[in-house]
Amino acid sequence: MKPTVVIREPVVDDALDQCEARLTEEQIEKVINEVIDKETGGRLWTYINTCIHCGLCSEACHWFLSNDRDVSFAPVTKIKDTLWVMLKNKGKVDAAFIKRCSQIAHTECNCCRRCGMYCPFGIDIAYMILVVRRICAKLDMVPLYLQDTVHSHAATMNQMWVKPDEWIDTLQWQEEEAQGYVPSARLPLEKEGAEIMYSVIGPEPKFLAQLLGNITVIMKVAGCDWTMPATAGWDNSNMAMYSGDFEIMARVERLHHETAQRLKVKKIVMGECGHAFRGAEYDGPTWMGWMKPPIPIVHAIAFYYDLLVSGRIKIAKKVEGPITSQYPCNVIRNAGLGSKLQYIMNEVCEDFVDLIPNDRHAFCCNAGGGTINCGPPWKKIRVQSARLQSENFKRTGAHTIVTPCHNCHSGVEDIVDKYKLGMHVKFFSELLIEAMEIPEDLQP
Amino acid sequence: MYEFVSGPLVWIAFIIFIGGSLYRIFYMLQSSKKEKVVFPHMSLEHSVASLIHWLIPFNNQYMRQRPVFTIVSFAFHICLVFTPIFLLAHVILIDESWNISWWTLSESVTDWMTIIVIAGAVFYLVRRLTDPVVKNVTDTSDFVLLAITVLPFITGFLAYHQWFGTNTMLILHILAGELMLIAIPFTRLSHMLFFVFTRTYFGSEQGHVKNSKDW
Known part of the structure; x- marks a missing residue:
């Protein structure tokens, strides 16, 4: 099969460039085979052996369609240029290849799963892209900024290096802001036995703090019994899930769920974030073998819907x-x-x-x-x-x-x-x- | 020669086809057990829903978006599967051997169905050679698979119309059919076996686990 013609402007990403210089082919081969043998199974095997190379997935992909139908962005091409080669060569590929894999899987695919929905066989291409990300992450081949957020998760258990005192301080500040609208509004911290634990993603306290004020007003008007944790575990975001570092992903998700359990709440309501919902509802629980979240997760859309339908907010x-x-x-x-x-x-x-x-x-x-x-x-x-x-x-x-x-x-x-x-x-x-x-x- | 290809070789081909298919499905199920998500995510309701939406033409958004491809694909696959099963000559052969027979299609209908399969194959071939995305992911194996699929129909058509020496063509036809049967489990023609599994898994994951739909 002829290699794909790939035309891109050169991008300097220090983490990828340094990793490329450092990686040996033995490491690469070992990690690829380890991930394929131990972490994948019937799904990947069946997908690879079923794909008839029809290219229908390309019509689903906004990368392909937005770039004047450049074939190097088509979903099937992304698998061809990563997994097909890895599997064909049984993991014997070089560092430049792994760097390109990271570029494809981390920077040129959103794992939005639209292509899976457009494949006549229902082949989940985004899942395969996540397998590629997993291989890249185990080889430290992760774009610099993405890896920085993963480091933040690992060190602080939130995505944005928010320190514990900053977190509490921000919440108290936003409680005061909310009281400008509704003087009796409270942002209850550490209220054990509340009905709802509200969790947000790291960027909210970091640079979108007004959203915390907004929810304080909404909760008061709707008359909800809610709380937020004063400890780590408040952040429901999870960039490790997307870098491919599933060990850290699991630590983050576990702490989030355990914090809700410690507060003895009935459900977790989460702010307006998509990937956080995915991590808490699906990727985290399945990776840890829980299959389902121990405490139900309610996304903001479903929460606001309930408040409107029940008339708790008008x-x-x-x-x-x-x-x-x-x-x-x-x-x-x-x-x-x-x-x-x-x-x-x-x-x-x-x-x-x-x-x-x-x-x-x-x-x-x-x-x-x-x-x-x-x-x-x-x-x-x-x-x-x-x-x-x-x-x-x-x-x-x-x-x-x-x-x-x-x-x-x-x-x-x-x-x-x-x-x-x-x-x-x-x-x-x-x-x-x-x-x-x-x-x-x-x-x- | 004719006795051999229409006797023992047929047995061998069917044994490899059925045995190989069972083995490949067994292997797929076994290796899926290794994964935490596959079996717990399966749901009958959503599997059926997915199949209904993807086995009936124009029953999902994507098929409506690509009417030509949808018509060609359905015509090609329906004729591919049903022509050999309901072909008068095949049923007569089985009747002569085992005294079992079933309903058949008229010869002119199967003749046209054969032409549809050949025309569909030409469509796929042209698409492989001209569509940039498909061209980029095509290698020799894709052409070989297409050839394996269409050869029984080309040779069958020629044999039926008694062009280029009936006996030779008949032997070639039988060989081509046997080749296709043997190839199904061990090549990507196995999408014939796996389609139902990949489809229903994705449908189940979308419907049962993710509360959404896959069409």
């Missing part, structure tokens, strides 16, 4: 003008919350202009799956490869794009910026604060 005045929403892959295509998202949009917005394609067929923001965490070196190609979704946004004519996911939020901000869409990017909680009725007895 909309005073719908947000005006055309508004659209991104459909985060990990909670829509891969968790089925699409109709709940649409319900919230219709309840909260005067004019919800839906994307085409929408729901589980919607395209990825191109920031998910850890690609945005690969950092500035890889930003150009990432945003360039989101062209398709930028056109879909533009067509809606909306003034605001709602993104109930942190990766989507940052990714869509990049899209708006690069393609000059002139749209705002907001979370649901920001819309709710704008539109929600604050009962008289709670008002300042």
